[in-house]
Amino acid sequence: MGQLQLVEGDFDAFFSVPFRCYGPASPFVSLMRSDLERSLNPTRNPLFARFGTVTYFTAHRNGLPVGRIVAHIHHESNRRHDLRRGYFGFFDCADDREAAGLLLHAAESWVGESGCDEIAGNFNLTAMQQIGVVTEGFEHPPYTDMHYNPPHIPRLLEACGYLRSFPMRTWETIVPPTDPEPLLGPAQRAALQDQDIRWARVRRRGFRDTLEHIRLLLNESFAKNPMFVPLTPEEFLFHTQEMMWIVDPRITQLAYRGEELVGVVVCIPDLNPFLRSTRSRLGLATPWHYCRFRLRRRRAVILFLGVKPALANAGLGGAMLYRLTGDLRRAGYTHVGGTWIADANASSLKQVERFGLRPLHGLHLFGKRLAT
Numbered sequence: 001m002g003q004l005q006l007v008e009g010d011f012d013a014f015f016s017v018p019f020r021c022y023g024p025a026s027p028f029v030s031l032m033r034s035d036l037e038r039s040l041n042p043t044r045n046p047l048f049a050r051f052g053t054v055t056y057f058t059a060h061r062n063g064l065p066v067g068r069i070v071a072h073i074h075h076e077s078n079r080r081h082d083l084r085r086g087y088f089g090f091f092d093c094a095d096d097r098e099a100a101g102l103l104l105h106a107a108e109s110w111v112g113e114s115g116c117d118e119i120a121g122n123f124n125l126t127a128m129q130q131i132g133v134v135t136e137g138f139e140h141p142p143y144t145d146m147h148y149n150p151p152h153i154p155r156l157l158e159a160c161g162y163l164r165s166f167p168m169r170t171w172e173t174i175v176p177p178t179d180p181e182p183l184l185g186p187a188q189r190a191a192l193q194d195q196d197i198r199w200a201r202v203r204r205r206g207f208r209d210t211l212e213h214i215r216l217l218l219n220e221s222f223a224k225n226p227m228f229v230p231l232t233p234e235e236f237l238f239h240t241q242e243m244m245w246i247v248d249p250r251i252t253q254l255a256y257r258g259e260e261l262v263g264v265v266v267c268i269p270d271l272n273p274f275l276r277s278t279r280s281r282l283g284l285a286t287p288w289h290y291c292r293f294r295l296r297r298r299r300a301v302i303l304f305l306g307v308k309p310a311l312a313n314a315g316l317g318g319a320m321l322y323r324l325t326g327d328l329r330r331a332g333y334t335h336v337g338g339t340w341i342a343d344a345n346a347s348s349l350k351q352v353e354r355f356g357l358r359p360l361h362g363l364h365l366f367g368k369r370l371a372t
Helices: 011-022 033-039 046-050 075-081 097-112 152-159 186-193 207-221 233-245 272-278 286-296 316-330 346-355
Strands: 004-008 052-061 064-074 085-093 118-121 133-136 163-174 197-200 253-257 260-269 299-307 335-342 358-369
Touching: 004 097, 011 033, 011 052, 011 064, 011 085, 046 052, 046 233, 052 075, 052 097, 064 075, 064 097, 085 097, 085 152, 097 118, 097 152, 133 152, 152 163, 152 358, 186 316, 207 233, 207 260, 207 299, 253 316, 260 316, 272 286, 299 316, 316 346, 335 346
Parallel strands: 085 118, 299 335
Antiparallel strands: 004 052, 052 064, 064 085, 118 358, 133 358, 163 335, 163 358, 197 253, 253 260, 260 299
């Protein structure tokens, strides 16, 4: 098959791998090149400035990139969850057992040299971003913030000694033509009628203050979730500051009690059609593609739903989803997706079932014990 070579830190090759290996017919959609590059830059991403270390590799056969992988360690996650774990992420590869083995061995060696005794992935780059390896639903195109890979990726991982764990699913539904009455039990109706709840929308004016309210609520509501690490203001702003330009204020729900944010549904237009049209690169035609996308956007994605823990059983989550459904319909959206939920998360699964979401992709983490 020709000569195989491992290269560290070649971003041009790293970015090109899935385009070369999967082809234009694949449902895979890359992050915008500039966003991916700054996320992997340890001097720009505050995650690595304070809490972690990172590197990335590409495999080249006969001089052409045929695979890629990120290796990283989140020291605060290991401290918080009492682990010695390293992670791999952005594992994309041709159906090439030798190239996959070379990349995975490089990631294993790199995290092992830092004292880790296990490795798991995909983790791109925290539990609040894209995680998992798609193991079902390969025919379905992903929404924004959903990981996608073709069927040979889990096969390559298993061939290299990796085991599946932590099953998850992404979700999708058609926006119903009428308000979904099954969402409204007594608690949800009471939340909608609560005079102490003030409903608001994301606006460009005061956007940074709103983001800080969302961060605080996210950290509080997700505190007990597996693998979660509270986000610092710097980390959260790093990943969300450009959301101001893509958010559709008609479809994000904010619920305040007094001046305190007690519930949020962050829902944004699915950007993947736009990213696909630009091949995830900024260029002279990017503004034209974006204007065209705004006129045609019909899919939205729920990035997360958070409720103040003290109100977790007060019907606020269902009330927000009920309001969101009407907002999506009035704004012209026809489909809505939901990012990953673990199969073990019974309360969230109950919520999505009532909302009418159906499984889109099945995913797993793939892990391996390392020799010490």
